[in-house]
Amino acid sequence: MPVYQQEQLLGLDDIQRVQQPAIHPGQSIQQRFEAFHALNPWVLRHLEALTQDCVAKGFRRVGIGMLFELLRWRYGEATHGDAFRLNNNFRSRYVRLLIERHPEWARLFETRALRAA
Template sequence: MTHLAQPLPGLDDIAPLVAPANVPGQSIQAQFEAFHHLNPWVLRHLESLTRDAIAKGFTRIGIGMLFELLRYRYGEATRGDEFRLNNNYRSRYVRLIVDRHPEWSGLFELRALRAA
């Protein structure tokens, strides 16, 4: 018998993503802020995934890994709703996570932002 990983707590609060209005010429930062405002649970789950990785002994964590795990878990929790988590938001989410949890700053590599 194989051991299956237990789902992370709070999977029940995953909701269908709400896409913000598309505003031509809007900066990535403004797009991210609108997306985050409409989908606050995404940050909570990224933080939960980070806590889980720390508990498992990770000393370095890639935001790309967390995004893919969240996409997978979203697929487990919802039916028929494509998960559209924009990769342009990765750097913004990692900065938000580190701002909220400065003790995690050494876990993530922060690169210069390409566009505001």
């Protein structure tokens, strides 16, 4: 049985319109990620819930790409008329946040050195 209930994960109280920060020339990916995350903290909460569900199901490895696509699909299922833009450049940053908040998950995710930009 999943750790989360679909109603909890898809609750309209928690899933909000995705807010895109203003992009300024010269901003790094990290700076853009931090601005996005500050405007959309619910994204991390949902990635945590999806990861916890994978852990409960016995997954030995979890791909952030899979989690992003699940979140996109569930978000699209819960809302109408909103273009959900979850930047793939933020995947590695979200993995690092997940591991920072849940060190026991480090074995689940593969990480590589961050590229500058």
